[in-house]
Amino acid sequence: MSKKVIVVGGGIAGLAAFRQLQVQQPNIDVVLLEASPQLGGKIRTTDFLGRQIDEGADAFITRVPWALELCDQLGLDSFLVSPASSNAYVLINGVLRKLPKGLVLGVPTKLLPLIRSRVVSPFAALRAGFDRFLPDDWPGDDESVGGLIRRRMGDQIADRLVDPLIGSINAGDTDHLDAALAAPQLETAARRHRSLISGLKEQTKKPAGTSAPVFLGLELGMGQLIETLVRSLGEADIRTGTPVTGINKNSGNLVVRTQQTSIECDAVILATPAHQAALLLAECQTAADRLSSIEHASVAMVTMGFRQADVGHPLDGSGMLIPRGEGLLTTAVSWGSSKWPHWTDTEHAIFRVSAGRAGDTRALALEDDELVEALLTEVANILDINGDLLEWRVSRWIDAFPQYAPGHDRLVAAIERDLRSEMGGLFLAGAGYKGIGIPACIQQGNQSAEAALDYLKTL
Ligand SMILES: Cc1cc2nc3c(=O)[nH]c(=O)nc-3n(C[C@H](O)[C@H](O)[C@H](O)COP(=O)(O)OP(=O)(O)OC[C@H]3O[C@@H](n4cnc5c(N)ncnc54)[C@H](O)[C@@H]3O)c2cc1C
Known part of the structure; x- marks a missing residue:
């Protein structure tokens, strides 16, 4: 009988794991269960002012290979775009200064x-x-x-x-x-x-002639990575709108429970955020306690569109950073339409304004209208904007950023030990553990798939 692996969570880590399982072992039965109606998790691209604009991640670093390799395997090379400007600003005592x-x-x-x-x-x-x-x-x-x-x-x-x-x-x-x-x-x-x-x-000495961009995005936003990846999986058994409610071990097999059913399987790749993993593993108390000790921060991202002519400050950079000491709600503003060539037109300026971070939940406590008003006042003041906001949208990313406190690697190693002894066959992947960036999540997805396949060989 063919072996069965369940992937829980359809963010980039879970999808990368699914793909790796399929590529390495086409004969095993793989099911992906995703709580929300759509795949992609924190990667979400939607229409804004007639363009595909990311609500979350908009780029990945190229210093590590895993995202670039995946794009290459998916045939996305020709859609990769690099930021138009490497300049950026920081606000110091209320004045924007160019980063040196x-x-x-x-x-x-x-x-x-x-x-x-x-x-x-x-x-x-x-x-x-x-x-x-x-x-x-x-x-x-x-x-x-x-x-x-x-x-x-x-x-x-x-x-x-x-x-x-x-x-x-x-x-x-x-x-x-x-x-x-x-x-x-x-x-x-x-x-x-x-x-x-x-x-x-x-470290940064480069051989002559190499000037690869540090970051890359995709012409249709990072959602293009998710769509292409999902398409590459073909007729896969992917069930969206299916939250997993618990996972336990039952006479050697793992059992994954949803609201409707229980599915027995040989291995599980748990690719949800760590705080969700803690809830699902309640029957493995030590691991659950350790998982829930990982703190998470929340961010609100407000995308704003203006007429370019209404923005007084020259938009000759990719954005601006706001140090804590400035006392504002805004933490950073990505000048999206200047940063990304594919967001640019001669008419509009599009900004992605971030607020909220560890230890600062003021922005998250505001209703959408209040939040937009407060951030608009700050941004308009800094960038000398004298015109109406044409369009806005609020994306709330609650408990989306795991905080890697000193010693986090030992904590993760201890969780993995707990799972090996009490939940053999269950493997973790995703931003909560060994890197929050897209490339690190892809690598963790790949590695968890390989670990699951090695485990299946022992059965
Ligand atoms: C605003 C923002 C901007 C970012 N910008 C960048 C960037 O520019 N570059 C970069 O590299 N990284 C960026 N990141 C980080 C990166 O996007 C994330 O760390 C990464 O996408 C997380 O992927 P993941 O698969 O680990 O988790 P997620 O994307 O969180 O996916 C986990 C999935 O599990 C599902 N799930 C949860 N509970 C259950 C359950 N009980 N049953 C079934 N499914 C469940 C969720 O619905 C979700 O789809 C950004 C993140 C945010 C929030």
Whole structure:
């Protein structure tokens, strides 16, 4: 009899796992159960001002290969687009300042552009330069991103550059995010070199002639990745609108329960957010407790459309970051129509305005109308907008950003151990565990599929 694997969750991690199972072992019976009516999870692209505009993720990094490889396998190469501008701004004491050249994840590697940018005070720029001369003071594992930057480069670099950037990618507070997991590039440079700046310069040395873009998007939005991936699965057994209510072990087999039925299977790939996984694994108490200890942050993303002529500030960049110290609700604004060539027309300006992060739930407490009004006031003030909002939409991403606290990797290893001993055949994948970006979720989907196939061989 053919073996059966159930994938729970149809975000990018679950779909990548499904595809990998199908490619590696076409003969096994694979079922995907997804709670919501549509697939894609946090990847969602919808129509806005006549264009396909992402409500969540709009790009993936190319420094790691997994998203690029998947796009290649799906024949999406010709749809890949890179941001039109590498400039960006940060708001400092109410004034927009261009980010200096030479930043790596917010860390300045060139001091002259940093001083000229006036993003930090001359003294703070000098303090950042001390990194070159300070002794090696690496404190060992479990350092936070903020801890690393503060000790090597001082508080202003941490608060005005690194936290706004890495904090907004994770909707987190970098003083509480594990450096090795949230910013591995920085952590590796700091661990391997006495000076962070030297380490980053070494890492970013490119062979002559290579200038691949750091980020890529898709012409029809990231939803194109989901649609193409799902299409590649053919007549697959994918059941949307089917929330799983629990998973348990019953005389050797795993049993996946939904509101309507119970399905027995040989292996499960659990690709829901960690807080959902905790609920589904209530019968495996230790793992469930550990899973529910992973904190999550929520974000509201308001997409706004204006007439380009009504925006006073030049839109010569991909967007702007707002440090916590500015005291605004807005945390970042992606100038979508300037960032992405395929969103651009001569008439409209489209902004994706983010609010909410770990420790700041003010925006999430507002009703849609109040939220739009509050963010509009802030953005119009900064960008000198004097005209009506043509169109807006609110996308609320509740508990969408897992916060990788220092030691998160050990927590995940402990959860995996719990599952091996009490729920053999169940494998986790997704943003809650080993990377929140799209490429990391794809890799986790692939790896969980391979682990499940190895497990099936033992039966
Ligand atoms: C606003 C925003 C912007 C982002 N921007 C970027 C970006 O630009 N680049 C980037 O790389 N990453 C970005 N990310 C992160 C990235 O999009 C996510 O981490 C990633 O898509 C998560 O994929 P996943 O499959 O792990 O989880 P999800 O997408 O959350 O999928 C999990 C699925 O499980 C389903 N589910 C939950 N409970 C059950 C249940 N009981 N039964 C059945 N199904 C269930 C859910 O409905 C969902 O479809 C962004 C995230 C957000 C929210």
